[in-house]
Amino acid sequence: MSHPYLIGVDLGGTNTVFGIVDYNGNIVCESSIKTQSYPDIHEFVEACVRSITPLMNQVGGRQFIGGMGIGAPNANFYTGTIEEAPNLPWKGKVPLVQLLSELLGMKVVITNDANAAAMGEMVYGAARGMRHFVVITLGTGVGSGIVIDGQLVYGSDGFAGELGHMIIDTSPHARLCSCGRRGCFETYCSARGIIWTAKELMESGRPTLLQELADQGKELSALEIYKAARQGDELAIETFRRTGETLGATCANITTFCSPEAYIFFGGPMRSHEFIMPALKETYNRSVLPIYRNRCQFLLSELMDRNAAVLGAAALVA
Amino acid sequence: MSHPYLIGVDLGGTNTVFGIVDYNGNIVCESSIKTQSYPDIHEFVEACVRSITPLMNQVGGRQFIGGMGIGAPNANFYTGTIEEAPNLPWKGKVPLVQLLSELLGMKVVITNDANAAAMGEMVYGAARGMRHFVVITLGTGVGSGIVIDGQLVYGSDGFAGELGHMIIDTSPHARLCSCGRRGCFETYCSARGIIWTAKELMESGRPTLLQELADQGKELSALEIYKAARQGDELAIETFRRTGETLGATCANITTFCSPEAYIFFGGPMRSHEFIMPALKETYNRSVLPIYRNRCQFLLSELMDRNAAVLGAAALVA
Numbered sequence: 244m245s246h247p248y249l250i251g252v253d254l255g256g257t258n259t260v261f262g263i264v265d266y267n268g269n270i271v272c273e274s275s276i277k278t279q280s281y282p283d284i285h286e287f288v289e290a291c292v293r294s295i296t297p298l299m300n301q302v303g304g305r306q307f308i309g310g311m312g313i314g315a316p317n318a319n320f321y322t323g324t325i326e327e328a329p330n331l332p333w334k335g336k337v338p339l340v341q342l343l344s345e346l347l348g349m350k351v352v353i354t355n356d357a358n359a360a361a362m363g364e365m366v367y368g369a370a371r372g373m374r375h376f377v378v379i380t381l382g383t384g385v386g387s388g389i390v391i392d393g394q395l396v397y398g399s400d401g402f403a404g405e406l407g408h409m410i411i412d413t414s415p416h417a418r419l420c421s422c423g424r425r426g427c428f429e430t431y432c433s434a435r436g437i438i439w440t441a442k443e444l445m446e447s448g449r450p451t452l453l454q455e456l457a458d459q460g461k462e463l464s465a466l467e468i469y470k471a472a473r474q475g476d477e478l479a480i481e482t483f484r485r486t487g488e489t490l491g492a493t494c495a496n497i498t499t500f501c502s503p504e505a506y507i508f509f510g511g512p513m514r515s516h517e518f519i520m521p522a523l524k525e526t527y528n529r530s531v532l533p534i535y536r537n538r539c540q541f542l543l544s545e546l547m548d549r550n551a552a553v554l555g556a557a558a559l560v561a
Numbered sequence: 562m563s564h565p566y567l568i569g570v571d572l573g574g575t576n577t578v579f580g581i582v583d584y585n586g587n588i589v590c591e592s593s594i595k596t597q598s599y600p601d602i603h604e605f606v607e608a609c610v611r612s613i614t615p616l617m618n619q620v621g622g623r624q625f626i627g628g629m630g631i632g633a634p635n636a637n638f639y640t641g642t643i644e645e646a647p648n649l650p651w652k653g654k655v656p657l658v659q660l661l662s663e664l665l666g667m668k669v670v671i672t673n674d675a676n677a678a679a680m681g682e683m684v685y686g687a688a689r690g691m692r693h694f695v696v697i698t699l700g701t702g703v704g705s706g707i708v709i710d711g712q713l714v715y716g717s718d719g720f721a722g723e724l725g726h727m728i729i730d731t732s733p734h735a736r737l738c739s740c741g742r743r744g745c746f747e748t749y750c751s752a753r754g755i756i757w758t759a760k761e762l763m764e765s766g767r768p769t770l771l772q773e774l775a776d777q778g779k780e781l782s783a784l785e786i787y788k789a790a791r792q793g794d795e796l797a798i799e800t801f802r803r804t805g806e807t808l809g810a811t812c813a814n815i816t817t818f819c820s821p822e823a824y825i826f827f828g829g830p831m832r833s834h835e836f837i838m839p840a841l842k843e844t845y846n847r848s849v850l851p852i853y854r855n856r857c858q859f860l861l862s863e864l865m866d867r868n869a870a871v872l873g874a875a876a877l878v879a
Contacts, residue, residue: 500707
């Protein structure tokens with residue numbers, strides 16, 4: 244191939260990071276700009292080009308670049324736009340792909356972060372060689388990227404794959420989600436959801452290291468719960484076990500849809516995989532429809548120690 | 562095209578029906594055999610060929626046939642087999658595609674009934690021109706066929722699209738499904754599920770025409786509930802309203818997966834669409850994640866008065 248390099252762009256609310264990625268998924272050079280410094284989208288696009296140009300020169304010039312992929316919140320693959328992203332400075336629909344591809348003269352593709360993560364796993368990570376898998380990203384929320392027969396599922400409008408907002412608890416007092424509805428998957432399995440579970444368990448007054456942290460005025464975090472679990476704290480361990488059970492039961496439902504060969508988990512809370520995974524697998528295989536039992540793999544992302552967002556974005560044009 | 566006709570086969574527990582289908586979805590001739598008369602699969606396949614041969618001759622011979630599609634319970638698209646179908650006479654994995662394609666010398670494709678129904682809608686029915694839709698078949702159980710970007714979703718193992726067994730009620734006393742688990746979609750929205758809802762409502766002792774039927778020793782059916790609803794029976798109307806609410810809430814969850822442009826409903830219970838659809842649409846748009854609101858169509862199958870099973874099977878090779 245005449246294009247040994249790809250550009251991956253991780254467009255976030257604070258920073259926009261650019262990386263030049265080679266065939267093997269190495270980021271050979273990178274740069275970044277402050278997203279919020281450019282309230283005008285045209286100025287933002289020009290700043291992008293200024294930041295990327297020296298990177299391209301470093302690898303021999305634009306003619307060695309196969310294209311640019313962008314992972315961004317509220318991005319639409321079909322329209323190439325970012326639509327009403329609450330944490331970005333631009334209002335309405337922003338035609339980012341059109342603006343960048345005109346200025347750069349190359350193929351530009353955009354999608355949301357979780358879809359980019361799924362492509363990253365397929366091209367550079369744990370899903371290499373797979374054609375049917377689901378990536379679940381656990382962070383502040385829960386994101387998902389669904390790959391069926393080697394293709395990302397974008398749906399009719401580009402907004403498919405929002406499994407974080409599947410309603411998995413139908414009881415009237417289910418947890419209230421930031422989307423305004425009750426019982427969404429992400430209210431249980433995001434970092435916030437895990438903290439929520441721990442706090443619910445703490446209400447019983449059981450002794451736990453986490454109560455000591457709370458008494459010291461420290462804010463509970465998924466990391467603190469993990470540290471406590473590592474020290475044998477029963478309540479912290481139960482928090483992750485319950486998280487694993489919910490993940491397992493939810494994956495069992497997702498399987499009725501697309502019967503993937505693997506689920507791949509990404510994100511900070513999966514540092515606690517030693518406490519989450521056993522309950523996840525046990526619950527999945529116990530609760531899934533029998534025809535699917537013991538057929539599915541549950542894997543950790545292979546991009547967690549690398550710049551997954553940049554690699555995933557580059558993978559969009561691989 | 563040199564093949565103006567296709568063969569559609571509806572392989573059921575009682576009858577196996579063969580139809581020759583033309584470009585426009587007309588069944589130009591058909592025949593059938595008794596499935597249970599052939600406990601040996603080789604004898605069954607020979608009987609199929611004997612039944613089909615005069616049909617092929619009627620349209621000018623085998624050279625005018627583009628292929629054969631089969632809709633059958635527990636059929637696997639990838640392997641071409643029927644696997645452990647409880648209502649069919651053959652045990653284990655039956656390599657039906659291999660046996661038939663060898664004898665007939667043509668392309669043979671098999672999948673389950675609901676997937677065939679989805680292909681039928683795309684080629685001959687309500688989904689013509691659509692690339693993203695979900696067909697939900699309401700019968701004794703609930704089946705589904707999911708089409709993403711014009712392709713049926715088979716998943717990694719051929720068993721994707723079993724949405725009837727999504728667990729939609731997570732309460733401990735949720736309805737017990739024939740699969741042995743609780744809270745499956747089909748326990749609420751199949752014909753049996755609808756009767757279950759009516760019987761639950763009748764437990765309150767409210768006056769209803771359905772109680773009169775029960776008192777006469779008549780078995781309740783979805784059709785009897787429909788007749789009562791048409792006569793203004795409040796309990797019967799509420800039964801369908803609740804069915805619509807459950808369908809709407811479940812479709813809202815399915816949308817987070819594949820964001821289709823339409824849901825298409827097939828099967829006897831949809832005769833009562835005038836009572837089901839308003840609640841379905843209202844619940845869907847109220848409960849779906851806001852980005853999806855008012856974007857989706859809810860349609861009735863256009864194959865319900867035709868031989869949908871034969872047409873759907875033929876559509877597999879269209």
